[in-house]
Amino acid sequence: MTFSDLARRTRLFELIRRHERPVPRYTSYPTVPFWDRDFGEREYVEALDDAGADPDRALSVYVHLPFCAKRCYYCGCNAMVTHSEDVVDRYLDHLSREIEGVVDRIGTGRRVTQMHWGGGTPNFLTDRQTVRLFEALANVFDFRADAEIAIEMDPRVATPTQPQLLRRLGFNRMSLGVQDFDPRVQAAIGRIQPEADTVSLLEGARAAGFESVNFDLVYGLPYQTPDGFARTIERVVELAPDRIATFSYAHLPEIRKIQRAVDASGLPGPEAKLGLFLDAVDRLREAGYAWIGFDHFALPDDELAVAAAERRLLRNFMGYTTHAAPDQVAFGLSGIGCLAGRFVQNDTGLGRYGAALDANRFPVVRGHRLSRDDEVRARVIQHLMCNLEIRDDTTVPDFGAPVGDLLGADLEALTEFEDDGFLQPTTDGWNVTETGRFFLRNVAAALDPYLDRGALPTFSSSV
Ligand code: SF4
Known part of the structure; x- marks a missing residue:
């Protein structure tokens, strides 16, 4: 039905x-708001040492890269704008220090089944910076041939050679921020993204041999209409990414100050917003996508759809996956990990994150030991x-x-x-x-x- x-x-x-x-x-x-603010570096070190005691236990790795070329008005991520390569290089210095500190405790050569670079805009890094960061990780972790190595990409800043470079390094999954192809909606969210940029990156990923490409869409944005969003979904169906995530826009300008730039008078009402999503569900299923959880879709032969059908799908801070390891280590500001039965979150401020590492401390601000x-x-x-x-x-x-x-x-x-x-x-x-x-x-x-x-x-x- x-x-x-x-x-x-x-x-x-x-x-x-x-x-x-x-x-x-x-x-x-x-959930994060209930974690303990008294959980700090000492507790994190204990968790790392406990995780280090079982060197055969696999790891998931998350790396947060917060930089963007320009801020989108709807953004709910921990992101910041910079135009300085030096700022990014300094951040990579701190990431290297954090990686070294963690590996000192859990041991080198730990098997990694999943890695995810999120942001921000991970592909805002130059090729040199991308190689530098990847090598810093590959030198100390063991990425198995069947590991899921994923990166979030902004098509507007992607270069024609990026997919080849990323594939050569070992990335095999890519997620493209698309949101909506409608130019009026794009103007209203401060993110002008020509369709040609998205298509070109998708084609580049396919030519480079990426196993799975995801599109992130958002519904409930200003000036989205049933007809306009239907056209976006129709174009997405033609382009046939392996996976699609359809996120609900949460307008929270009191908490996310950048969202004050969104013209709230253009936002669809609750019923209209739900209608956008329901139309998308109908069209994507008609086109053959399997509906995963509440707001994800995958082609039937994609491993997410297969795992969901067999009821063995997993989910962690990086999203739905079939590769989640029991322990997850996170690097970078605001990164969230889960090690030896403890959740842990890094500081969300760039200055504080770097200062802690400069002082040879882990930049942990809260955590929780699971009962x-x-x-x-x-x-x-x-x-x-x-x-x-x-x-x-x-x-x-x-x-x-x-x-x-x-x-x-x-x-x-x-x-x-x-x-x-x-x-x-x-x-x-x-x-x-x-x-x-x-x-x-x-x-x-x-x-x-x-x-x-x-x-x-x-x-x-x-x-
Ligand atoms: S939505 Fe993505 S690209 Fe836009 S500011 Fe946020 S993190 Fe950066």
């Missing part, structure tokens, strides 16, 4: 009105967000008890979501229905006791 059915749309909108509330996106559990209860809930929530099911008789590895026994009454409370048709009971738990996909965050929130500690203003609304 499609979402073009008016009665279905009306019912969905009524449900959203009833259930909409600020809830986390659950890229981790517990046994946290670990159980984290696994259940991750499986829910990725594979759209909760199985209460699944025995949680390490704890030797079924989820139902460990979470007890909290799981029973999920029956309230059956009444609105979000969850369908099975013999050993629940499956998420199509309607329920829109409320995944609400279902996860019902398993999150941290939210009872008080509402936090930084979460966007649930749908």
Whole structure:
């Protein structure tokens, strides 16, 4: 069934009105605002030493590159503008120091199954800087041939030779920021991106042999209309990237000051915004894309779609993946890692990040040591967000008890979501229905006791 059915749309909108509330996106559990500000360098060093005690454990690596040529008005990332190669070089000096410090503790030659360069604009680096950073990592980590090595790219600053260079270094996945092809929308978000730039980078990636290319789209931007966004989706279908992420624009100008430049009078209302997304879901599925989680899509032979169909998809701070390692180490400002049962986040300020490393300190500003209860809930929530099911008789590895026994009454409370048709009971738990996909965050929130500690203003609304 499609979402073009008016009665279905009306019912969905009524449900959203009833259930909409600020809830986390659950890229981790517990979510970042509940981490401990007292968790600092000493606790991070302990986590690194514990991770170092098991040298066979695989790693995921995240590197944050915050620089951009120009700031887009809708931006919600930790990003900054610079026109100085020296500023980037100094940042790379600090990254090298941070990498050395971490490797001193966890050991060289650790096996890496996944690496992701995010930003900012990672391809804002010059070729020399890209090679320098990649070599700094490749010298101390073991990137296996089947590792997923991904980079986020801005087509506006990509050079014709970048895809070849990146592929030669070992990158095999690329994610292109597209948002919307409509020039009026692009003007309203301060990001003029000729379609030819996107097409040229896509073709460059394919010619260079990238295994998978993703497009990031955004709905709910100013001046997006059903017809205009449908044209964007139609063009995306023609270009046929392997994966598509359709993110909801969260207009939070009080928190993200750059968004004050967005003309709020041009923003679609809640119903119109949902309509943009529903039309996109219908068209992308009609074109053969598998719908993953709430807002991702993949061609049926892409490994994300295969893993989702087999209910073995994973998710970490870098997004949906099949390559997540048990430990994740993050480098760069605002980077988030997870090592030996501890979450950890770096400072978000460039000056403070560099100053800490200059003083031979890790630039850690908060973290969290997961309790046994946290670990159980984290696994259940991750499986829910990725594979759209909760199985209460699944025995949680390490704890030797079924989820139902460990979470007890909290799981029973999920029956309230059956009444609105979000969850369908099975013999050993629940499956998420199509309607329920829109409320995944609400279902996860019902398993999150941290939210009872008080509402936090930084979460966007649930749908
Ligand atoms: S949206 Fe991307 S390119 Fe634009 S300012 Fe933010 S990080 Fe930079």
